[in-house]
Amino acid sequence: MNHPLIVALDFSNKNEVFQFIDQFQDERLFVKVGMELFYQEGPQIIQEIKDKEHQIFLDLKLHDIPNTVYSAMKGLAKLGCDLVNVHAAGGKDMMMAALEGLEAGTKAGEVRPSCIAVTQLTSTSEQQMRSEQLIEATLQESVLHYSLIAQEAGIDGVVCSSHEVKILHHHLGKEFLTVTPGIRLNSDLVQDQKRVATPDEAREAGVSAIVVGRGITKAEDPYASYQAYKQAWEGVRI
Numbered sequence: 001m002n003h004p005l006i007v008a009l010d011f012s013n014k015n016e017v018f019q020f021i022d023q024f025q026d027e028r029l030f031v032k033v034g035m036e037l038f039y040q041e042g043p044q045i046i047q048e049i050k051d052k053e054h055q056i057f058l059d060l061k062l063h064d065i066p067n068t069v070y071s072a073m074k075g076l077a078k079l080g081c082d083l084v085n086v087h088a089a090g091g092k093d094m095m096m097a098a099l100e101g102l103e104a105g106t107k108a109g110e111v112r113p114s115c116i117a118v119t120q121l122t123s124t125s126e127q128q129m130r131s132e133q134l135i136e137a138t139l140q141e142s143v144l145h146y147s148l149i150a151q152e153a154g155i156d157g158v159v160c161s162s163h164e165v166k167i168l169h170h171h172l173g174k175e176f177l178t179v180t181p182g183i184r185l186n187s188d189l190v191q192d193q194k195r196v197a198t199p200d201e202a203r204e205a206g207v208s209a210i211v212v213g214r215g216i217t218k219a220e221d222p223y224a225s226y227q228a229y230k231q232a233w234e235g236v237r238i
């Protein structure tokens with residue numbers, strides 16, 4: 001994964017999606033299709049975006065018993081996305097089943113999508129995690145624990161915040177993917193996110209890919225905002 005800036009297409013219908021995408025005639029985007037769009041438009045939206053030669057992260061965060069996740073992933077693999085995900089809280093057996101489903105559903109001669117696991121949502125604070133999930137650890141420890149079991153299951157990386165990336169690299173190596181939402185420019189509103197970082201901070205932490213939604217899609221000039229995020233994200237990478 002070559003350090004993409006992934007744009008979250010949190011729209012409720014395909015007209016809004018293509019109105020947005022059509023502003024980027026000269027760019028091959030890496031976009032994220034999440035629950036809002038997928039549940040409204042169904043699986044065919046994936047092919048329509050692929051026809052325009054954009055890469056796709058299908059962010060459905062699967063979390064169920066292993067057998068159900070196996071079958072769901074087998075079906076999703078047929079859509080030909082680049083990246084899919086599960087919740088690490090579903091457990092090691094569930095994550096292994098997700099990978100088996102992806103392998104089973106990937107067409108012969110094609111590469112299976114990468115699969116990452118959500119650790120703690122970027123909208124979760126440590127205080128919330130402790131009081132609502134009854135986890136008696138720091139947030140970093142919880143993210144590290146979920147990442148360790150994800151790696152043991154054979155998962156390719158995790159969704160976390162930029163704040164946890166250095167410790168993950170230390171324990172899991174730099175090849176393990178870190179995909180971080182909760183990205184904001186200093187001028188942006190934080191909204192419902194709790195663990196946020198700027199694109200520069202994410203780059204300095206060594207993040208593999210950043211995810212940006214409203215900062216681009218709801219901007220007055222989405223194209224200009226995309227370029228501003230991209231410039232800050234690309235910076236000087238060492």
Ligand SMILES: O=c1ccn([C@@H]2O[C@H](COP(=O)(O)O)[C@@H](O)[C@H]2O)c(=O)[nH]1
Nearest residue numbers: 008034120121122181182211212213214
């Ligand atoms: O921990 C997570 C996991 C997924 N997301 C998703 O990323 C985008 C972020 O959108 P913004 O508008 O930039 O806040 C959104 O689609 C979430 O579903 C996340 O934010 N945190």
